Amino acid sequence: MTKEWLGGTTIFAEMSALAVRTGAINLGQGFPDTDGPEEVREAAVRALREGKGNQYPPGPGVPELRTAIAEHQLKRYGLAHDPDTEVLVTAGATEAIAAALLALVESGDEVIALEPYYDSYAACIGMAGGTRVPVTLHPRNGAYHLDLDELRDAVTDRTRLILLNTPHNPTGTVLTREELAAVAELAVERDLLVVTDEVYEHLVFEGEHIPLASFPGMRERTLTISSAGKTFSFTGWKVGWVTGTPELVTAVRSAKQFLTYVASGPFQYAIAEALRLPESYFEGLRADLRAKRDLLSAGLAAAGFEVYRPAGTYFVTTDIRPLGESDGFAFCRALPERCGVVAVPNAVFYDHQKQGAPFVRFAFCKRTGVLEEAVSRLRGL
Numbered sequence: 564m565t566k567e568w569l570g571g572t573t574i575f576a577e578m579s580a581l582a583v584r585t586g587a588i589n590l591g592q593g594f595p596d597t598d599g600p601e602e603v604r605e606a607a608v609r610a611l612r613e614g615k616g617n618q619y620p621p622g623p624g625v626p627e628l629r630t631a632i633a634e635h636q637l638k639r640y641g642l643a644h645d646p647d648t649e650v651l652v653t654a655g656a657t658e659a660i661a662a663a664l665l666a667l668v669e670s671g672d673e674v675i676a677l678e679p680y681y682d683s684y685a686a687c688i689g690m691a692g693g694t695r696v697p698v699t700l701h702p703r704n705g706a707y708h709l710d711l712d713e714l715r716d717a718v719t720d721r722t723r724l725i726l727l728n729t730p731h732n733p734t735g736t737v738l739t740r741e742e743l744a745a746v747a748e749l750a751v752e753r754d755l756l757v758v759t760d761e762v763y764e765h766l767v768f769e770g771e772h773i774p775l776a777s778f779p780g781m782r783e784r785t786l787t788i789s790s791a792g793k794t795f796s797f798t799g800w801k802v803g804w805v806t807g808t809p810e811l812v813t814a815v816r817s818a819k820q821f822l823t824y825v826a827s828g829p830f831q832y833a834i835a836e837a838l839r840l841p842e843s844y845f846e847g848l849r850a851d852l853r854a855k856r857d858l859l860s861a862g863l864a865a866a867g868f869e870v871y872r873p874a875g876t877y878f879v880t881t882d883i884r885p886l887g888e889s890d891g892f893a894f895c896r897a898l899p900e901r902c903g904v905v906a907v908p909n910a911v912f913y914d915h916q917k918q919g920a921p922f923v924r925f926a927f928c929k930r931t932g933v934l935e936e937a938v939s940r941l942r943g944l
């Protein structure tokens with residue numbers, strides 16, 4: 564595998580820089596434009612003041628956070644984990660993905676990932692010496708769908724693991740119980756590991772989030788990854804985590820100790836408190852983002868885009884062909900000048916770039932006024 568990520572910057576960095584240069588509204592990169600709950604921010608300040616986490620925290624993460632993560636998995640999904648051996652705190656989900664792949668993938672192993680995929684997947688599979696095998700989600704009737712036969716056909720004798728992501732960035736697809744059951748059956752039948760990226764677990768507007776680890780035969784072969792960034796609107800704190808069997812978690816920890824070793828000391832204490840926020844917080848977040856999804860989706864449709872209204876995440880994918888365009892890269896590079904809005908071309912999330920060419924992603928994790936202004940600018944198209 565060539566080091567195709569060397570020397571490049573991510574599309575998010577390029578588009579965010581373009582937003583700054585042109586003064587455009589940045590709906591490219593997925594970060595909120597307001598911070599998360601005040602009490603969580605205060606918890607971080609308290610931790611800093613009380614000297615909690617200002618020095619290297621324990622390698623696996625502070626016990627308070629590991630316990631809170633285990634409680635979260637048990638309360639919400641009925642998944643019991645020993646906080647000492649089955650939970651690992653990482654520098655965001657990004658490090659969890661990297662460490663998991665470095666730990667589990669040997670040179671030449673194949674890794675199946677749902678395409679379009681989050682950009683770090685391709686780089687990390689490459690860094691681990693693996694070969695990525697994309698299984699493409701297909702746009703149909705206003706949503707993206709996983710073709711289970713294609714997934715089955717992608718498995719070979721060299722397949723080491725499936726790298727799953729639900730709710731799915733950038734398409735907003737939330738895999739259904741039936742789809743997840745089929746993935747689970749396949750993994751058991753072919754004796755595959757699954758690394759599942761569930762960072763948008765709390766951002767589901769239609770359907771429900773079901774962790775793959777909760778399906779029969781999956782607990783022992785699944786590493787579940789999540790993070791606080793999206794759920795609590797503190798993407799800069801980089802607090803993520805992995806849950807799984809002691810063997811799998813130990814493997815990830817072995818790789819992780821030579822990446823960052825540890826990170827985010829005081830923030831770990833704050834996120835331990837955040838995970839115990841009352842249900843009203845999680846409901847409020849969902850309701851707020853659902854309204855924003857509807858606002859931006861309606862605005863994009865009115866501007867002439869074909870809209871794939873997401874069932875989850877805070878991204879909406881659009882097809883630009885109804886606007887007489889077909890090249891998402893060119894469209895996104897021109898959009899700030901044309902109407903003062905930044906989006907990202909979905910082609911960056913594809914190996915089969917042609918399949919992604921006419922699609923463009925907008926983030927709606929922004930203040931309502933900002934989204935209203937963006938919608939009004941997009942009307943100019």
Ligand SMILES: Cc1ncc(COP(=O)(O)O)c(C=O)c1O
Pocket residue numbers: 593654655656657658681728732760762789790791792798801802803
């Ligand atoms: C699917 C997916 N996984 C992981 C991440 C990164 O999470 P973190 O900020 O916790 O590293 C993102 C961020 O956009 C994402 O979309």
